[in-house]
Structure formats: structure tokens, C-alpha cells
Amino acid sequence: MRRTFRPVLLAPGLSPASVLLLCLCLSLSSGAARAATTALPFRVGPPAAWVKPLPIPPDSGPASAGEEETSxxxxxxxxxxxxxxxxxxxxxxxxxxxxxxxxxxxxxxxxxxxxxxxxxxxxxxxxxxxxxxxxxxxxxxxxxxxxxxxxxxxxxxxxxxxxxxxxxxxxxxxxxxxxxxxxxxxxxxxxxxxxxxxxxxxxxxxxxxxxxxxxxxxxxxxxxxxxxxxxxxxxxxxxxxxxxxxxxxxxxxxxxxxxxxxxxxxxxxxxxxxxYKDWNDVARWASALFQVPARSKALEQEIRRLGREPKPEARFLAALRFVQDEVRYLGIEMGPNSHQPHPPDEVLQRRFGDCKDKSLLLVALLRGLGIDSQPALVNTGLTQLLDGWRPTANAFDHAIVHATVAGRELWVDPTSTLERGGLDSYEPPPYGRALIVAPGTTALSTIPAPTLKEPSVFVDETYVATDRDGPATLEVVTTRTGESANSMRRLLAGTPVSELSRFYVNYYAKKDAKISVAKPLTVDDDTAKNVLVMHEHYRIEDFWSSDGRRDFSAHTFHEYLTEPSYSHRAFPLEVEHPVFARHRITLKSGEPLHAGKDHDVVDGPAFHFEADTRADGKTLVLDYRYQSLADAVPPERIAEYVKAVRATEDHRGYYVQLAGRGARRLAPSPSAGEAGTFLLGVMGVCLALWFVIAQGGPVELWRKGRAWGRRRAFARKFDADHQGDSAWAAIPITGSQELLSTLGRLRCACGASGEAPRDSLRHEAVVLGERHLTLVQWQCPTCARARRAYFEDKGSRAA
The missing domain is CATH 2.60.40.3140 (Immunoglobulin-like)
Structure with missing residues (x-):
């Protein structure tokens, strides 16, 4: 390219040196401008010749009948x-x-x-x-x-x-x-x-x-x-x-x-x-990435330390807990490291890594300890859907470890911290399918689903109210085992016990405004058996209402027994599984209670529920059990599921009415205009007498009526859905799109529901232990009431 030089005209009084300085400044300025333009990490230009852009179609209205776009x-x-x-x-x-x-x-x-x-x-x-x-x-x-x-x-x-x-x-x-x-x-x-x-x-x-x-x-x-x-x-x-x-x-x-x-x-x-032609093709690709290199001095030293344990089971647990708890979770996934793990020696020196890094480090340690193990790729959300996929390396978003210890096959997640207990009670992670990273792998492996033979959560509430006019005491003992104990242990690791106690007392204060902490909350953690027990002690003023009534609620099951927002569905309804929970309420009263015993069972498409009621003397015991049976309800059985959930409402609580103190209730007198209905009244009395006899007599009917009334009163008073009201009852979602659609369904106290303007939404990240929540605050478009809801993203987890 030829350059054309043009003469420079000197302004009056401008020396050649000044002109030279001015030219230098202009040159530097233009160079800086060009550098700023070229510094952009993208370019602007037309598409390549192979691209054939389509024309924009005319706006012909909604895509199908019944649909319309609003914005x-x-x-x-x-x-x-x-x-x-x-x-x-x-x-x-x-x-x-x-x-x-x-x-x-x-x-x-x-x-x-x-x-x-x-x-x-x-x-x-x-x-x-x-x-x-x-x-x-x-x-x-x-x-x-x-x-x-x-x-x-x-x-x-x-x-x-x-x-x-x-x-x-x-x-x-x-x-x-x-x-x-x-x-x-x-x-x-x-x-x-x-x-x-x-x-x-x-x-x-x-x-x-x-x-x-x-x-x-x-x-x-x-x-x-x-x-x-x-x-x-x-x-x-x-x-x-x-x-x-x-x-x-x-x-x-x-x-x-x-x-x-x-x-x-x-x-x-x-x-x-x-x-990819088959899963072996994918496994060979992954095997090249998850190579265990020669052991470094630091890795060899760690293997010798872990090898001091005498039995293979103990060595395995020592290595697993070292990687889970002492190598923190942090992923640097630039470029190829989106799928390729960093070398185990590097991860060991850094003491951090993501799921791939921690899995390869654990495999390196286990193999050094003489334990057969391999990395495994999983998808945290798709599980059994992978059975219908074409083989591909993009099917997975997480890495775990498969190991054989003393003849026992184990699947472990190196990113799950603070897991305790022995191998006999170990629960496999709920990922359903896995691809073992080994050159000889030809198919996906099935990860066995966890099974719960006993309740993993047992809430035991004991109320002592011996004086009708005096304060009552409440002792709550919550026993957690298995993964439930692990989850609470993680929460306690990031949340002070005092903060947890503050939340619990405020939870009970929704019902009893005059409740106070009698003793500080304590935690007993048996890590050998993986049993975590929490003790709460409260004092409650005005325990009985003015007419001597008290309601009791099996609130543990609120999060499991809720109706879906959409009952006419095209897709299955997810049910948390496996869940086995028990809630027992004991009342020790100072006045005699009506004796009785009931056992009720409700079986739904995805759960089994039992309620036992026993009253004897001055003691009432309400014992409830809930167990999930499946992880989803098919669309054609949603109506059956909703009916079963509603059936449990009559059994998930009770009310007690103490004997009155001389109060009388006056009934209005019949008017003269009612004489014309005398014949119908006689027929009604006859039908009522027949019904009483069919139910086993007036005493049995009275007992059943009182039990039903107590339970129904509970259902009306306590069974409102409070999901989203607090961080502890966050609404599970799988992405921002579901968050917005869920907001549109949340009903305000004024009765209105609908999508709030996006510019009125305020988002705030909330970290609660290892849970990452989103608090959304907005104003109701109808009544301008301030509203808020907590959400927890349960979507895919990155590898």
C-alpha cells in the first residue's frame, strides 16, 4: 500500500519542535484509539459464505389457537x-x-x-x-x-x-x-x-x-x-x-x-x-482424561499415612473423608478443564478441586492403598433418562467414584462433606445411572436406589400442661440418621446453633406467641453410628385457649404432603424419595382426657401414611408415620394422589377440649314459619336414628365424631401451604424460567395472583450452610402489599 505524504502548514508562532511534539501526541492518541478498538475480544463483520440466513417471517399472530403473547x-x-x-x-x-x-x-x-x-x-x-x-x-x-x-x-x-x-x-x-x-x-x-x-x-x-x-x-x-x-x-x-x-x-x-x-x-x-457410536467410545475418551499419573512424594506420603489403618474398610473411609472434608470444593474449569481433571498431586497441594479433581484424587489414593476403584460419570438430574440417550460425552455433569471394598460394591461422592457412619449403613448417591471410566466399559451401570427401612427423621414432641392456668413445657427431640443426619451436620457446620435455635423458636411462635426458650438447644452427634440428636426445651404461656382448647399438628409432613400447583398435568409429579419420617406428639395433662384408640391408614400412589391416636387417663399420644413409595406420580394418577393427600388432612392433627367451667350455650327458638317442615323433620329424625344404630350406637358415633372434628379442625387451621415463606421452606425450582412461572402462581393475602412486573423484582442471594438460595421480593400488583419468597435451585450440577 502506497502512503501519500501531505505538507504540514505551520501556524503562526508555532516552532518546529512544537509541531514535532504535537505530531507525536496525535500519533500516540490515534494509536491508543486503534489499540482500544482492537482490544475488544470479539470482531464485527458479516457471516461466513456458508451461512444462509432465513428471512424474518411476518407476525401472523399466535402459534396455535388459545395462545397469545402479551409482551x-x-x-x-x-x-x-x-x-x-x-x-x-x-x-x-x-x-x-x-x-x-x-x-x-x-x-x-x-x-x-x-x-x-x-x-x-x-x-x-x-x-x-x-x-x-x-x-x-x-x-x-x-x-x-x-x-x-x-x-x-x-x-x-x-x-x-x-x-x-x-x-x-x-x-x-x-x-x-x-x-x-x-x-x-x-x-x-x-x-x-x-x-x-x-x-x-x-x-x-x-x-x-x-x-x-x-x-x-x-x-x-x-x-x-x-x-x-x-x-x-x-x-x-x-x-x-x-x-x-x-x-x-x-x-x-x-x-x-x-x-x-x-x-x-x-x-x-x-x-x-x-x-459417538456407543458407550465404550465415550468411556475410552474419558479414560484418556482421567489418567492416574505416577505418584509424587506428597501423594506417596499421604498414602502411607492413610495406610496405617489395619482394615480395608477403615482405609477406604479414611481416604474418602480426607478428600471429602479436607479438600475443599472449588473448580477452575477453564477450557479443557471443563471435563479434564487437574493432576492429583496438584489438587493435593492446592487442597481444592471440583468433582472431577476430587474423584481422580480419591481414586489415586485408593489404588495406592490397594483398593480397586475407578472414576464414574453421572448426571445429577437425568438419572434413568440416560437409558434412551444416544451415547455422548455431553450426557454427564458430575463425577463420582466406584470402588470395591472387601467384596462390596460402593458408589461414593467425593464432594459430599461430613458423611459419617460405617459402610454397613452407607447410602449410595441418588444418580441412578453412571458410566464407569475404564477402557473396557461398554454400557451404563445402575446405581442402586437408597432404601430406608426405618425412619431417618423422628420428631418427638412432649407437652406437659398439668395446670390449666399455668405455663406448659415443650421438649422436642429430633433424631436423624443416614443422609438426613449428614445434611443436618452440613447445615450446622455453616450455621451457628444459636441461629438455628432462633429459627426453631420463631417457627413455634407462629402458633404460640408467648413461647420462650427454657434451655439452650443442644446437639448430640454419634458419628460412628451416624445418628444426630437435637434437644429443644421451651416454656409456653397461655397454652390452653380461653375455652380450654388446644390444637396439635404433625408439621413434619407439611413439605411432603402438599397438593401440586397443577393438577391437570401433562407431566409426572415429582415426589421426594426416599423419605421415611415419624412424628410423635405426647400430651401430659393435669385433667382427665377422654379415653380412646384409633389407627388410620392412607395409601396414595406414591406414599403410605399411618396415624395412631391413644388416650389413656391424663396422657394423649399422637403417632404419625410417612413413607414415600416412588419418586413420581404419573399424570393419569394425579387425581388419585390429590385425593390421598386430602385424606391425610383429617388425620395429621388433633384438638383437645378440656371440661368446661359451667358455661352454657343458648339455642334460638323455632319460629312459627317452621311448622310446615314438621313432617320433614320427623323423617330426618328417623334417618338419623338409623344412622346412629348403623355406626354402632350413640357412644361410638360420639367418639368417632369427636375424633373427626378434632382432626378436621387441625386441617383447617394448620394445613395452609407455607412453602417459600422462609429459607427453611424454600420452593424447589430447576431454573430461572420456573422461578418466574412459580411467582405468577403465588397468591397474595388480598386473593390476587399473577405475574409481577419484572422491574419490581428484587433478587438477593442467601447462603445457608451449603444451601444456596434466592430471596425474591416484590409488590403485589393489585394491593401493593410487600411480598417475598425463597427459592432453591435444584437444577443440574456442574462437573
Whole structure:
């Protein structure tokens, strides 16, 4: 390129030295500007020649009858992928129309994520379509590049960058169009390709398309599996030496979300593409990553220390608890380390690592101790759904360890801290399926489901109220075993006992405002047997109501026996499983109680419930048991499940009425106008007499009526669903989309329910021990009442 030099005209009084200094400053300034422009970690330009962008379809209304969009209409969602050698190019093109002011925030909230260690981002443009004019709004200099680290709260760092553009002048009626390409593939997969294409969304889409250019005839085979994608068309053509695969779906209806859908149940229709021919192909790929290197001096020293235990079981537990409790969970997952663990020696020196790092370290220690073990890959949410998947390395999000100790097969999670007890009572993690990382593995292995033969949670409440007008005492003994004890131990490790006590006393204060702590809460932890016992002591003023009545509640089961938000469902209802809980309430009264004994059983599609009531002299015992039988209820049995839950309401509590003190109740006299109903009254009396005789006589009927009334009064007073009111009763969700849909169903005290404006939502992260919650606060759109709800994300866990 030729450079043209132009003469410089000196201003009057400006010396040549000053001119030289000015030129130098201008040169440095322009150089700095060029450096600032080139410093951006992305480029701006047109798409590659292989890309064939689709036109934006006209807004033809809702995708199907009965659907309507309130704020945004998704006109186009298009993806194009090209696979060439070890390289991959991913083109995305989307268009959304703003229908209401609330939709402006949604269409302008754009974040483009990429990994700079192996990906290159090219932004083609962000266009505004208004009244037939198409204008590019994207200003690279105004965009911000942030390292957001979306999994920071889970102590995972992956180095992903996010480009956040700031767009000006977007109004109702505008269509916003976005297009960009990400080039590059994670080298950890060695050029192998796999992808998951969602062909359904929680919102309607006018035109969906997925186009793949595949290198045909180069020794590479692509496997495609369709998972319930109605209305999807597939066409193929050859473009030179590439095979073009086109998947399209028009007028795509929204997939409406439901609450508590099991992770193994696909909700959105999707297509899976994979280059892996079988699970052995995946196992050999993983085996190359999880290589146990030669032992370092530090690793050898740790093996000698752990080897002092005389028996294999003791050595195994010592190694497991060392990795679980003394190597903290923290993942640096940049580039290939998204799937490849760091060397065990490095993890040992750092004393931190993620699930992959900790699993490989544990395997290295166990093998050094002479214990056969291998890493294993699992999916924390999909479990048995993996049985229907095409083999792929992308099927897993977590790593654990499989070991054989003294002839016993064990599955252990090195990231689960503070597990105690012996191997006889050890519960396998609830992941269902696993791929053992070994070159000879040919299929997924089944992880046996945990079984509970005895209650793992036993809440024993004893009330002593010997004086009707004096204070009563309450002693609560909560015994936890197995995983329930482990969970409480983790909570106590991050939460002071005083804070836990404050929560418990405030929980009981919802019913008894004049309750106080009589003795500090104490914890007895038998780590050898993995039995954790908590003791609470309270003093309650005004225990009896003014008319001598008291209600009792088996509140332990509130979280298990709740009705779903959606009873007319398309998907199964998730049930927490396995659960075996017991709640016993004992009342020691100073006045005689009516003697009696009842045993009630309710069997639902996914649970078994029992209630025993025994009253003798001045002592009343209410004994309840709940046991889950399955992890889900199929849609066709939801009505049966709801009926069973409601049936337990009459048995999950009781009320006691002490003898009165001379009070009389006056009944109104019949009016003259009632004489005409005399004959009907006589017939009613006859029917009533027949019913009394059929029930075993007046005494038995009176006893049954009192028992039913006591239970029903409990159900009306105590069985309101308080889920979300506190951090301890957080609403489980599987992602931000479910959080927003759940908010729309929460009913305010004024009776209104509905989606709150997003700009009124305030989110706050809450850490409670090892639980990471989200507190959402907002105002009711109807009555402006301040509202709040706690949520806990139970979604997939990163490896």
C-alpha cells in the first residue's frame, strides 16, 4: 500500500519542535484509539459464505389457537452449524417483536456468552426494524465485556465472557433482530461432535430452523435421535462434499411448564446428534482424561499415612473423608478443564478441586492403598433418562467414584462433606445411572436406589400442661440418621446453633406467641453410628385457649404432603424419595382426657401414611408415620394422589377440649314459619336414628365424631401451604424460567395472583450452610402489599 505524504502548514508562532511534539501526541492518541478498538475480544463483520440466513417471517399472530403473547412475539429462532475437521462454527439468528412496554426489557436484555480460550465471537449486527426500515443499533464501543461467572455461587470458575450491548431507542412495535457466529470447539473432545437441539420452548415461535453441514465421506458417522418433536420436518441434501441436514418447525406452540416435574422427564421436544457410536467410545475418551499419573512424594506420603489403618474398610473411609472434608470444593474449569481433571498431586497441594479433581484424587489414593476403584460419570438430574440417550460425552455433569471394598460394591461422592457412619449403613448417591471410566466399559451401570427401612427423621414432641392456668413445657427431640443426619451436620457446620435455635423458636411462635426458650438447644452427634440428636426445651404461656382448647399438628409432613400447583398435568409429579419420617406428639395433662384408640391408614400412589391416636387417663399420644413409595406420580394418577393427600388432612392433627367451667350455650327458638317442615323433620329424625344404630350406637358415633372434628379442625387451621415463606421452606425450582412461572402462581393475602412486573423484582442471594438460595421480593400488583419468597435451585450440577 502506497502512503501519500501531505505538507504540514505551520501556524503562526508555532516552532518546529512544537509541531514535532504535537505530531507525536496525535500519533500516540490515534494509536491508543486503534489499540482500544482492537482490544475488544470479539470482531464485527458479516457471516461466513456458508451461512444462509432465513428471512424474518411476518407476525401472523399466535402459534396455535388459545395462545397469545402479551409482551414479546418470537418470530424467528434459527441456528446453523458447520463441522469441519476439529473446527465448529455456530451461527445464531433470532428476531423478536415488542408488543408491550414490558417486552422492551426482554428483547434488549442481550448477553452473548463465549469461552475466549478456544472460541472466537463475530457479531454480525443487532438491527431494529421499524416501519419498513432496518437499522443496525449495535455500537461495539458502547458494548461491555464482562466475566460474569454464572456459577460463582457454586464455587465454579470457567472464564466465560459475556458481551452485553446497550441499545438505544427501542419502542413498542419494533422488531429486534440479532445475528452472531461463535467459532471453535473445546479441544477436550478431540474434535468429536455432539449437540442437543431444543425444538420446543416455553413460548411460541413463528419459525424454528436448525441447519447442519456435516463432512460426509471422511470416516465420520453422525447419529440422530428424535425425542418427541411433533411437526418437525427433516430434509437432507449434498453440497459438494458436505451433507446438509435441515430441521424445521413452523408455528411452534409453547410448552407450558408445570411444577415439580422430575429431572428424568423430558419437558421440551428435542433432537440429539452425536458422533459417538456407543458407550465404550465415550468411556475410552474419558479414560484418556482421567489418567492416574505416577505418584509424587506428597501423594506417596499421604498414602502411607492413610495406610496405617489395619482394615480395608477403615482405609477406604479414611481416604474418602480426607478428600471429602479436607479438600475443599472449588473448580477452575477453564477450557479443557471443563471435563479434564487437574493432576492429583496438584489438587493435593492446592487442597481444592471440583468433582472431577476430587474423584481422580480419591481414586489415586485408593489404588495406592490397594483398593480397586475407578472414576464414574453421572448426571445429577437425568438419572434413568440416560437409558434412551444416544451415547455422548455431553450426557454427564458430575463425577463420582466406584470402588470395591472387601467384596462390596460402593458408589461414593467425593464432594459430599461430613458423611459419617460405617459402610454397613452407607447410602449410595441418588444418580441412578453412571458410566464407569475404564477402557473396557461398554454400557451404563445402575446405581442402586437408597432404601430406608426405618425412619431417618423422628420428631418427638412432649407437652406437659398439668395446670390449666399455668405455663406448659415443650421438649422436642429430633433424631436423624443416614443422609438426613449428614445434611443436618452440613447445615450446622455453616450455621451457628444459636441461629438455628432462633429459627426453631420463631417457627413455634407462629402458633404460640408467648413461647420462650427454657434451655439452650443442644446437639448430640454419634458419628460412628451416624445418628444426630437435637434437644429443644421451651416454656409456653397461655397454652390452653380461653375455652380450654388446644390444637396439635404433625408439621413434619407439611413439605411432603402438599397438593401440586397443577393438577391437570401433562407431566409426572415429582415426589421426594426416599423419605421415611415419624412424628410423635405426647400430651401430659393435669385433667382427665377422654379415653380412646384409633389407627388410620392412607395409601396414595406414591406414599403410605399411618396415624395412631391413644388416650389413656391424663396422657394423649399422637403417632404419625410417612413413607414415600416412588419418586413420581404419573399424570393419569394425579387425581388419585390429590385425593390421598386430602385424606391425610383429617388425620395429621388433633384438638383437645378440656371440661368446661359451667358455661352454657343458648339455642334460638323455632319460629312459627317452621311448622310446615314438621313432617320433614320427623323423617330426618328417623334417618338419623338409623344412622346412629348403623355406626354402632350413640357412644361410638360420639367418639368417632369427636375424633373427626378434632382432626378436621387441625386441617383447617394448620394445613395452609407455607412453602417459600422462609429459607427453611424454600420452593424447589430447576431454573430461572420456573422461578418466574412459580411467582405468577403465588397468591397474595388480598386473593390476587399473577405475574409481577419484572422491574419490581428484587433478587438477593442467601447462603445457608451449603444451601444456596434466592430471596425474591416484590409488590403485589393489585394491593401493593410487600411480598417475598425463597427459592432453591435444584437444577443440574456442574462437573
Amino acid at each position: 414479546v412475539s418470537r418470530l424467528l429462532l434459527e441456528e446453523q452449524m458447520r463441522v469441519s475437521g476439529h473446527s465448529q462454527e455456530h451461527y445464531l439468528h433470532a428476531a423478536r417483536k415488542v408488543l408491550a412496554p414490558q417486552g422492551i426489557d426482554r428483547v434488549t436484555d442481550i448477553q452473548i456468552h463465549f469461552d475466549p480460550t478456544y472460541q472466537k465471537l463475530t457479531i454480525h449486527g443487532i438491527w431494529r426494524l421499524r416501519e419498513g426500515r432496518r437499522e443496525d443499533l449495535f455500537q461495539p464501543a458502547e458494548a461491555r465485556v464482562i466475566q460474569q461467572e454464572p456459577e460463582l455461587q457454586n464455587r465454579l470458575y470457567n472464564g466465560t465472557l459475556s458481551v452485553v450491548p446497550f441499545l438505544r431507542d427501542v419502542r413498542v412495535g419494533d422488531t429486534l433482530e440479532l445475528a452472531y457466529t461463535i467459532e471453535g470447539a473445546n479441544p477436550v473432545f478431540g474434535g468429536r461432535f455432539s449437540d442437543v437441539v431444543s425444538v420446543g420452548q416455553p413460548f411460541p415461535v413463528g419459525h424454528f430452523a436448525y441447519r447442519l453441514l456435516w463432512p460426509e465421506g471422511r470416516g465420520r458417522t453422525l447419529f440422530i435421535r428424535d425425542f418427541a418433536a411433533p411437526g418437525l420436518t427433516r430434509s437432507e441434501a449434498m453440497l459438494g462434499d458436505e451433507r446438509e441436514i435441515l430441521l424445521e418447525r413452523r408455528h411452534v406452540p409453547a410448552v407450558r411448564s408445570e411444577d415439580k416435574v422430575p429431572g428424568w422427564q423430558p419437558v421440551y421436544p428435542w433432537i440429539q446428534l452425536s458422533e
